[in-house]
Amino acid sequence: MILDTTIFTFASSTDLVLEIPIITQNQADLNNQAFSNASSRYQAYINELCLGAILLWLQEDWTPQTKVWPTTTALPSFWELVNGIALTLDTTRLVLVPSEAIDLSELRVPQEWVDIPSWVGDYYLAVQVEPDEGYVRIWGYCSHEKLKTQGSYDVSDRTYSLDATDIINDISVLAMARQLCPEEPTRSPIAEIPSLSPQQAENLIARLGNPEILTPRQEIPFQLWGGLIQHGGWRQNLYQRRLGLPEQWSVLQWLQSRVSQVAEAVGWGSFDLQLSAAGARGEDTQPSTILSRRLAIAGQIYELLIIPQGEPDATIWRFELRNAAIGAAIPGGFKLRLLTGDLQPFPNNEDVAATAVEQLCVEVALEAGESIVWEIEPFPDDYNWEILKF
Structure with missing residues (x-):
């Protein structure tokens, strides 16, 4: 809910003041334990209050398709390490930079949101959060290009800062700019960051x-x-x-015991498939455990399956993508791709649907301790890289 700025003596007429929904406040209190220290816990708390108010406003007043980037379930791994939230609105990315600071003389943005190419935003919103009063205040914004070229870099805390006099105070200007000048450049060129082994x-x-x-x-x-x-x-x-959690992404552990809670939270599960051929002959059937993950892609539901070929500790693994609807196909142009843990391709690592097909599949031989990352094009909703360990 947008609050009347005239009741706040501190607020400028161009400030946007939003009420923090009660459900967000309650949820933030519940989620506040999943962090390693008090500082990260409070950082996450402020970020979640900010997100709850601003995401609702954007979905109601700008576009219902506004989404958290990369996924809502990935947010704790960001907030444990760095302040900020990214949202996508069609092709535009907004980075919210929440703070409790009373001093609004500058916008300070962690370097990660400015210099990691896959994290970069088009616009950065300065947000003051008032947990006790139950509101957030958007007091200005700037583009990545302006922050990078006109901002100051502070090596002591790895942040970029921009004086309040150099940012646009009226957030309604951003809405008009997106409508009237959608092709206007917003990002400054930055160097790629080398991959690690x-x-x-x-x-x-x-x-x-x-x-x-x-x-x-x-x-x-x-x-x-x-x-x-x-x-x-x-x-x-x-x-x-x-957080001191045990290994969460071991496929062998999933098969031997159960899928971890972290993996279950993003959609992984398992089921036993009776070997129908043996059953038809009246022989004893042996259950074969299959791992599955439901995915939403372009408005339809698909299933990604991991099927061990042979014994549970087999070195051959079959990754298979199917449409979850009975009789429905995978459209032409879809790709199922496997990469090494550091995102490198290898021979025969993908299957491409030239036309509509029943399934896509890739088989891979893995040694104990090796890892695999799966990708599907078009990307599933809320896609985030997962390192599956074998």
Whole structure:
């Protein structure tokens, strides 16, 4: 709900003041334990209050298709490590930068949201959060291009800052700019961040996974830090390590016991498939455990299956994509692709539907300890890289 700014003596007439929904306040209180230290817990609390108010406003007043990037379930792995929230509105990305600060003389944005190519936003919104009063206040915004070219970089806390006099105070101007000048450049060119090797990533996760390190983002050079957390799977692993959680993405453990809670939360499950051929002959049937994940792609529901070929500890694994609707096909142009843990392709790693097909499948031989990342094009809703360990 938009509040009347005239009742706030501090607010400018151009400020947008939004009420924090009661359900968001209650949910933020419940979710506040999934972090390794008090600082991260409070950072997550402020971010969730900010998100609850602004996402609802954008969906109601701008476009119902406004979504969290990359996924809602991935947010704790961000808030454990860095302040900020990204939202997508069609092809535009907004980065919300919440703060409790009373001093609104500048907008300060963590370097991750400015210099990691896959994180970069088109616009950055300065948001003051008042938890006790139950509202958030959007007091200005700027483009990535302006923040990068006119902002100041502070090496001590790895942030970019822009004076309040250099940002646009009226958020309604942004709505008009998107309508009238949709092709106007918003992003400044930035350099790619080199990828890390799996061994480098594991070493950094082991080091930075110590929850006694309160600000891991400042412990190593930014190029290493950015290379680590730009990979969704490694960022999730670091977050889980800092919480002291056991391994969550071991496919062998899923088959031997059950799918982990973290994996279940994003849609993974398992079921036993009786070998029908043996049953037809009256022989004893042996259940074969299959892992499955439901995915929403372009308005339809699909299933990604992982099927061990042979014994549960087999080295051959079949990844299979099917339409969840009985008799429905996979449209032409769809791709199922497997990559190594550090996102590298390998021979015969993808299957492409030239026309409508019943299924897409890729089989891969894996040694113990190897990892796989799956991709599907078009990307599923709420897609985020997962490192599956075998």
